[in-house]
Amino acid sequence: MIRMLLLGAAAGAAGTTALNAATYLDMAVRGRPTSSTPEDTVEALAGVVHARVPGDDDTRPNRLTGLGALTGIAAGVGAGAAYGLARAAGWRPTILVGTIVTTLAVEVAGNGPMT
Template identity: 65%
Template sequence: MATSTPGAGRRGTSTLGWVLRGAAAGAAGTTALNAVTYLDMVGRGRGTSSTPEQTVEALAEKAHVRIPGDEEKRSNRVQGLGPLTGLVAGIGVGVLTGLVRATGFRSQPLVGTALTTVGVLIASNGPMTVLGITDPRTWSRTDWVSDVVPHLAYGVVVKTTMDAFA
């Protein structure tokens, strides 16, 4: 029988164990978010968003970091880095969820899903908003639905996955 130490859970899971579980849940949630986004693109025939690439460009400029390569290679690198920012946000929120779980906090499904959804919305849209790339105050209802629904899918998958770890 495991000892009752903070972060140990019923199975004696360490803080690192919860962090790793959170990272896995975040990766699963990010996959769900991407799948819902791609299905929306297929259904409505819409193109990809350029905001991730714009975020990479703005962050590189603010940090005074040059993205190397000729015009084509540099553009390709930016196109690769853009989606990686989403992976970092999604896995990062999962890691934070694991850290919270390590403290012994466990929420009801709807509360946990809402908290996780809000967390990933802030992690993904916050930098773009602060950098002036987007302004959620100007979004249409369709824009909001297109953004919230995939993030909600992320929240559901992360919460369900974390709960399955017990």
């Protein structure tokens, strides 16, 4: 079971890296700025748990940026790990069903907190 969890987490990390690379390539090609959505999400989640991200006017935005990026990584690795655990538990979907379920899980994990 641990092996499948780690394989799933590694697959999630690879998928997250590919998504980040595509995002940064798009930013470089089109000259578009970064999105503030990850930082906004961290701020909203901090409010839900009644926590405050510390820092002054210079350091706090940097912390929010770092935490925003880490939430995306955690969502991707976590979704991969969950898929690995599901496989270890005996779930053997077809490639199409596995792809659809994994995509939906990653969308919920990554975008759910943003709403």
